Amino acid sequence: MFDSYARNIDYLRVSVTNRCNLRCKYCMPEEGIEDLGHDNILSLEEIAHLVRVAARIGIQKVRLTGGEPLVRRNITKLIADIAQIPKINDIAITTNGMLFADMAEELKAAGLTRVNFSLDSLDEDKFKYITSRGNLSEVVRSISKALELGMVPIKINTVVMKGINDDEILDFVELAQKMPLHIRFIEFMPVGDIPFYKADRVVTVSEIRERIEQKYELYKGANVQGNGPAKSYQIRGGMGSVGFISAMSDHFCGECNRIRMTADGKLRSCLFGKQEFNVKLALQNHASDEIIAELFSKAIREKPNRHHMNEGWGADNKRKMYQIGG
Ligand SMILES: Nc1nc2c(ncn2[C@@H]2O[C@H](COP(=O)(O)OP(=O)(O)OP(=O)(O)O)[C@@H](O)[C@H]2O)c(=O)[nH]1
Ligand SMILES: C[S@@+](CC[C@H](N)C(=O)[O-])C[C@H]1O[C@@H](n2cnc3c(N)ncnc32)[C@H](O)[C@@H]1O
Numbered sequence: 001m002f003d004s005y006a007r008n009i010d011y012l013r014v015s016v017t018n019r020c021n022l023r024c025k026y027c028m029p030e031e032g033i034e035d036l037g038h039d040n041i042l043s044l045e046e047i048a049h050l051v052r053v054a055a056r057i058g059i060q061k062v063r064l065t066g067g068e069p070l071v072r073r074n075i076t077k078l079i080a081d082i083a084q085i086p087k088i089n090d091i092a093i094t095t096n097g098m099l100f101a102d103m104a105e106e107l108k109a110a111g112l113t114r115v116n117f118s119l120d121s122l123d124e125d126k127f128k129y130i131t132s133r134g135n136l137s138e139v140v141r142s143i144s145k146a147l148e149l150g151m152v153p154i155k156i157n158t159v160v161m162k163g164i165n166d167d168e169i170l171d172f173v174e175l176a177q178k179m180p181l182h183i184r185f186i187e188f189m190p191v192g193d194i195p196f197y198k199a200d201r202v203v204t205v206s207e208i209r210e211r212i213e214q215k216y217e218l219y220k221g222a223n224v225q226g227n228g229p230a231k232s233y234q235i236r237g238g239m240g241s242v243g244f245i246s247a248m249s250d251h252f253c254g255e256c257n258r259i260r261m262t263a264d265g266k267l268r269s270c271l272f273g274k275q276e277f278n279v280k281l282a283l284q285n286h287a288s289d290e291i292i293a294e295l296f297s298k299a300i301r302e303k304p305n306r307h308h309m310n311e312g313w314g315a316d317n318k319r320k321m322y323q324i325g326g
């Protein structure tokens with residue numbers, strides 16, 4: 001379905017949980033994470049039902065995210081149910097990779113088509129610092145497992161932060177050169193007004209490119225399957241690719257194709273915009289599929305044209321990234 005700015009919205013990002021086994025400094029506070037409780041989150045059956053309704057108004061691609069989607073019990077069953085929906089042709093997941101290795105085979109068998117891993121450092125100590133409780137070797141094991149299972153393309157999301165991990169940019173590029181991995185460098189966004197966000201920690205995509213091009217030749221033509229905003233480049237002689245997500249310095253809202261559904265059952269028109277539509281409540285009130293489809297349509301029609309994160313997150317914009325589904 002087209003929104004009011006003639007953008008075709010065919011991609012639904014579903015946050016299946018607020019919970020996470022890590023505490024990345026740029027995403028989630030260490031303390032004070034609310035327990036939503038069973039009654040306040042969408043059940044897996046409700047999520048599958050809502051995706052089926054969303055498919056009726058043109059959603060074709062689904063990404064499961066969170067929080068950490070793999071901490072949600074029976075996530076494999078949800079993937080299998082979504083895979084049964086005829087109009088959905090891409091079911092992907094974004095994960096921190098801590099639990100993926102041991103679940104990979106069942107996830108793939110259920111119908112998971114693609115996986116994006118978040119990984120901000122290749123240094124054990126720094127990885128631990130950024131994530132507070134992560135274990136780099138588990139993430140490496142998960143990426144190896146995805147490679148072994150041929151779950152291509154395998155993407156790595158790296159949020160670049162000045163003075164934290166920007167000294168590793170070339171190490172990540174080297175990884176994309178030696179392995180069939182698609183590294184995407186992401187600009188740090190002030191989502192959720194996390195204290196760790198500082199404007200001077202943002203490293204712009206042009207700065208990242210400049211540093212890479214001192215050593216590597218990047219050229220257009222990387223044809224990496226995906227629905228997201230990354231601009232991808234090949235590296236001469238490389239097996240993978242390098243992509244850039246310029247959320248702050250050169251927003252891609254003009255090509256936006258997505259809406260979000262939060263774990264507590266709200267449709268959110270935009271990552272930045274505060275507007276939400278309560279589908280959980282509609283389900284509790286036994287709303288018909290037509291009424292729910294109309295809520296999806298309304299969320300799409302009322303999508304803002306762009307974000308204004310460069311002016312800050314806004315005190316009245318209450319949610320944090322882990323609550324929205326990054
Ligand atoms: N500004 C903005 N940034 C987003 C949005 N969606 C995702 N991002 C950022 O892009 C990063 C990559 O998102 P992923 O979850 O890997 O999904 P994707 O890039 O859509 O995935 P592909 O289908 O593989 O291209 C996230 O970590 C966010 O930092 C969005 O709607 N707006
Ligand atoms: C919120 S996480 C949820 C999925 C999963 N837990 C993971 O980390 O992949 C989704 C993505 O959002 C990104 N993200 C979180 N906070 C961000 C921020 N402030 N700026 C840019 N990207 C952010 C993460 O790097 C991750 O790739």
Ligand code: SF4
Nearest residue numbers: 020024027028067096
């Ligand atoms: S980025 Fe992902 S892994 Fe890190 S705290 Fe947020 S939800 Fe958890």
Ligand code: SF4
Nearest residue numbers: 253256270271306307
């Ligand atoms: S910030 Fe909003 S409009 Fe821009 S790409 Fe993200 S969801 Fe779309």
